[in-house]
Each structure stands twice: as structure tokens, then as C-alpha cells.
Amino acid sequence: MEHIANYDEGGIKVRFSKTTSVCVFLSLVLILVLGTFVVSAEDIAVIEQKLADEAFEAADKGNPDPAWAGKRFTVATLASGPRGSISGPYYYWRPYFEKLTGATYDIVEIPFGDLQAKIFTDLATGQGVYDAIVGPLFFMGDYISNDWIIPIDKYFDDPRMPKWDRDSIAPPIHKLLHFGDHWYAFNNDHDGMVIYYRRDLLTDPTWQSAFKEEHGYDLPVPPRTWQQVLDVANFFNGKDWNGDGKTDYGISMHLKVGEQGFFNYIALAGAFVVNPASGDDPTTVTRYNNVFWFDPETMDPLINTPGHVRALEILKQLVDAGPRAMLGWGLAEAWDVFLRGDCAMVFTFGDVGTLSQDTRSSSIRGKQGVVAIPGSSEVYDLEAKQWSKMEPPNKVANESGASWSPVISKFSKNPDLVAYFCSLLATPGINHWNVLVGWTGVDPGTRYDFLPPFGKASVEDYVQTGYDAEDMTEFLSAYYELWFEYPLNIPYLRIPGTADYIESLDIHISEALSDQVSVEEALNRTARDWDRITDRLGRKEQLKLYQEAIGYTAN
């Protein structure tokens, strides 16, 4: 039976059914809600545009060569779309570049798993389809050993080129953009892993007292050791702490094989494996100090040594403190569970710091805490073949990630034009805009991204693009600490076949985490694979390049 409501308006009798009234009401609500989103999306787009215009106006533009007008080149990069990670900025800045030079470029998007196949095939065959390659920096060993890319030093003093700030780049990333005595890559992205946590949750007195009762010590805010991370993750895992009627999780990671899960492992392992040198300079590379991948005297893999075994055991314990599904997750799924408020922590790259501020996809704006990756109170001493106690804890920065940075193909027909393009995007204003805007996937790592007294940015820069001031302070402080205050860093693997070594590690980590083999067996398998790859590529040649890549001088 339909309920009828009668209203008399100015002598005209209007009849509304109850259903109609509800529908009208809901439609109005929907319009208002959608309107809010549209307005806020438009607002953000307007602010982004305004800041981009300002950044472009302020950027050094050099003196573009008039002969470049009408030319066209190709940029190969990660497949993420026009407003996606890494590829997004290349779409955004294209009209600016066209206006400035009269030239243009095509963007070729390549899925992560196909990058090596596509890029290496283009370079190996000398086709030169890709002029600029914005790829992962772990391709550098292959680029250099095959003479596929050109050094860019000659462009630094070229009056045509825009000037960018090389001295302000975080030291671990600064190293990655070089090989030997030359620069090969332009400043862009700065990947490293941190741990994001729910600040509101960890500081909640109710949960704090429950944690103390369960673990016998105060809930650490933030967790500073891997044991603390594990305790916090286990404590919050399996409880409905957000009150939505479903059980929530402790920690999330992206561990799908063939994606970027191995970076989690590498970042975690640093503190257990990288042993500082004794003496004045703890960063000195010796046969047993500041090494991570191979013995620099023999090229024997170190991947199955006790430091690595312990790291993988901890990673496995972390998997048990979160959704099992993470073994099949890429970045998006791992981030989403944290951003929608169902997971207490996420162990990942810098992208989450800015994505969490977008209220269209995040419910945790204003609740986010960030901590640089924890250290370890013990590190394995390869020389003494025993564990060494570390006080203070062994803190090892990780440039874990691809740190997507442009390089110029040797086969490019317009290398000067491509260098101009890469330089323009590396200028401080434009590069900082890329860091400011969440969807670009470009993470902070240059001093102008950080807050005073160390950096040149201000909280207002970030707040005006919609960020929460406290969230951003936490985020930038964690990254500053990681990049500029950690005494050591994991040497980045930059030798031929790096992607092959990494693929093997990735597969076997996944085998261990999904209980197909033990941790030891997984790492032994990796070691066997690595020996095989090394032998295939030539042990002697690999050793020479490895020594050069990590700065080791044989005695």
C-alpha cells in the first residue's frame, strides 16, 4: 500500500507519495555528495594547475634551439596512464614543453613486468624507438656494460639546457645517477621504503594499555625496531579496531611475484646484512663491510648468509601479521587496504604519503604517521662469521625501489632535444611540483622537498595542495632521516643481469613466504640461480663490474 502525503501550497494541492519524497531526498543528497567530490576534484585540479604554472614560470628554461621546432621523440616509461605513477607527469608537462620548444614527444607505456624485455630489445637491436627511457635504475649495469646510454655531463654547461640542482639530491640517490666518473641519469624520483602507521590508533590510550598488558612494554610510537614493528602488527592483526564489524589487519605489503615485493625484502635485510666498517669512515667498502649481494673477491652470492636468512624470517613473520592475500598483491591493493582504514601499517614506498591525503580514495587523512625503516640491534659479521651487537642499532638507508629516472638512449636521433626535455623536468620547481602532487608517484629526495632547517620547502607548500600539515611533517621527516641521517645504505645492484638476479630472488622469496619451501632453502635456491647467472654472463667480467659498481678496490 502506498502512503500518500498531501500538501497545500498557495491553494494548489500537490500530492507526493512517500516513495517519491524519499527518492527526491536521496537524489538531492547524491547530487550534493557528488557535487562535493566534483568541486573538490576541480579545486585540486585548479590548485595543481596554478602551482604547475608557477613552477613553469619560475623554472630555468635555458635557450631552446629553434631548430628543434617540429621535431618529435619518444619517451618510454612505466604503464600507469595519464594521471598515474611515473607516467603521469610526462603527460602533464607535455603542453608546456611543446609551447617552449615547438617540439613534441610520444609516450610509450610499458607494464612493469615487460620493461626489461621491451627496453633491452630496443637497445640491443639498436632500433632506437625509445629516445628517453624513464626506467628503473637497476637497469644501469646493463645500460653501461653494453654502452646503450650516453653520459650527460656535457649538457651541464650547455647554455641551451635548463639548470637543475645536482648538489641537493640525497646522497644514496646521487650515487645512483652516476656510474664511474660520469652522470648518466637526470634527477626525478627517489624511491626508498618506510613504514606508515595509523597515528590515531597507536596513540589511543585504550589500545596503549591493552598493548602494554599483552606485551609488557609501552606501545612504541613509532615502532623503531623490527621486533617492535612485528609486535605492533601482531597486536592489531585480527581485531576489529575500526568498528566496521570486520576483522582488521596489522601490516600490508605488496608481495605478488613479478611485481615489487623483493624491494620489501631488500629494504628489511639491509640492517641485518650491511656491516659498517671499523675506523673513521663506516661507509668504507671492504670484502666484509658494506656489502650485500656478492663477495667482492669471488662473486660468490651472500644471499644465503645468516643475515639474509634472519631478514627473510622476519618478513615471513610480518606476512602472518597481515592479510594472507598480500602474497598476490601489487602496489595498488597493498596501499588500498591501508588507505581505506583496514590496516594499521603499510611497509612501502613514498607514494602512500601523498595518496593518503586524497580523501576521494583515503579515509586516513590527518591520521597518518611515518617512520624511517627500522634498524637492527645485531648485524652478521661475515669475517668473524658471527652476529655482532650494535648499539645504537645498525641503521641502513634503502634506496629500495626503481627510482625512475630518465636516461638518453645512444640510438636517439635527437639527443640534445631529449637532454633539454629531461633537464627541464629536473629543474627544482618542476621536480618539486611532481613531488607535491600525489598521483605522480614521484617521491621526495632533494633538499627542496624537505622542511627547514634542513630543507627549502615549507609546510604551506604542501598544505595548499590539500595535505594535512601533521601528516606531511611526519612523512617528510621520515624521508629526510632515511636519506640524510642514516649512516649507511644498501649498495644498489648495478651489474649486467641485475634484473635476472632480482627475478630469481623475487621467485624464491615468494616460495618461502607461501610456505612452499623453508627460508633457508629459498635462499639457497637463489644462491644457486645467481651462480648460474654469473657463470652464464662471465664470472670474471661480472666481478670487475660489481667491484666498480660498489666502489670496492681489490687488495
Add this chain to the structure above:
Amino acid sequence: MPPPELQCEVMSKLSKTRSSQEHSRFFFIGPAVLWLLVFTIFPLLYSLYLSLHSSRFLRVTGFVGLKNYHLVLTDYRFWQGFRVTLLFVLAGVALTVILGLLLALLFNHPMRGIKVFRTLATVPLFTAPVAIGYLCMIIFYEEGGPINNFLLAIGLDKVNWLSEPVWAKVAVVFADTWQWTPFAFLVLLAALQAVPNELYEAAALDATSSWQEFVYITLPMIRPALTTVILLRTVEAFKIFDIPFSLTNGGPGLATRTLTFNVYTAGLRDQNLGEATAIAFILLVVMLAVTFVFFRGYRSQYDE
């Protein structure tokens, strides 16, 4: 008997006709032979050449004899891929054929709207396997995907479809079966419709049961089509790549990594064409052996 001049003329005409027939035979056979040489024999021989050489970044670097085969056959990843492929072949072919046959039997009766049902049933066949893989990622999503939501709604536990090795295999077999069942369905339906009605009418007079009809009439009559489906489906299943590639990336670990996946990673990711072609050749030999066995059975049916 015709005069000798006429005989000569006839002979000459016949000879000309034969010569012209031979020429036209070459004309008709030529393109097929050329096609075979260029697109089958040459790639096959070149692959064999590559499998006997070492290579790096698509460049051949030297003759290595059977070393690539030795490396492949002593690599546990090959044997793991072989086991996974074999499992997918057995499970995929069996499920496809059984479900295809059941659907064909179901749709082999006059029903209202049967044409629409038939058309809809064939849709997965025309979908790209990669798209099916990505679609299944959503279907099997463990945190809120439709299947797990349904399981929770009926009071069951979630299943770790993509993060547990066993379930990941199940998910791949499901996607593969979903795609290929319509193929079996279409071929078997055509075969069923070709079975003469008189046979069933005669059987009805003898008061045979439906099961007896199926076993003694339907099955023998559609056996050639059934064998063809099994053969083609087996060959196709050995080549499975797109679905595990897009759905699980071969994981967790190596749980869903097939031999063709290994060919892809060795050849294109690692740029090691020698080992990639060696794996491909071993796979070819296996497939030829299977095909040979099937062809023997297939021929014997026609010989009878």
C-alpha cells in the same frame, strides 16, 4: 586406326596439355610450399640453430652444442614448469571436454530462446585470454571479490585464491576452462546435431534408457569430433601462457609458471634466446608425441 599424322598431332596436344597441367600444378602448390618454407620450416630451423648457440641480448655469441639443453634439463624451474603445464593440460582438457559435452547435450534439444543461450555461451571464446586473466583477478580478489563475498555470505571462510599455491592453480584452471568450454561446446553440438534421428527412433522402439542411448549411439557417433576436440584442446593447453601471466604472474613462487612462461622469461626478459629455444624445442617434442598418439587413435576410427 587414325593416320600417323593425326596420331602425332594428338600426342603433341596431349603433351602440351600435360605440360600446362604440370605448370598450373606448380602454380597452385607453389604459394603453399613457399608459405611453409618461410613461415614454418625456416623459423623451425632457425630456432634449432639458436638452441645450439649461446646468445646475449638477441645476439648469437657462439656455438655451444647441446649445452643449452643440458642447462634446461638440469634446471628445477624447467621441471617445475613441466609439472605445472602437465597439470593444467590434464585438468583443463578434462574439464573443458566434460563441461562442453554436458552443455552440448543440454542445448541439443528444442528450447525457447536457445539461440540467445548458444550465442551467450560462446562469448568467452572470443575474449582475449589476457582480459580473462585480469577479469579473474577481480573475481578471485581475496579481500572483497565476488566469490569470497559469496562464500562469506553463506557462512563459509574466504579462500586464498591467488596467494596459496594450490588455489592459485585452481584459479588458473577455472579461467582456462571458462575460456575453452565454448569451443568444445560448439564442435560437439554440431556433431550431436549430425547424429541421424532414425537411430534414436529405432532405439526408442527397443525401449533403451537415455544412458544406453548416450553410450551406444551418441558417444560412438560423436567420437571423431570428440577426439578432435581433445587433440586441439590438448595442444592449446600445452601452450597456456596468457592467463597465468595476467592472473598470477606465475606465482606464488613458481606455483603457476608454465613451460611457455619459462620460454617468455628466458627469451624476452632475460634475453637468453639459446635457453628459450631449447625449452621451446623440448615442448615441441612433447606436443608432437602427444599429437602422434592421438592421430593414431583418430585414424583408426576412420579406417574402421
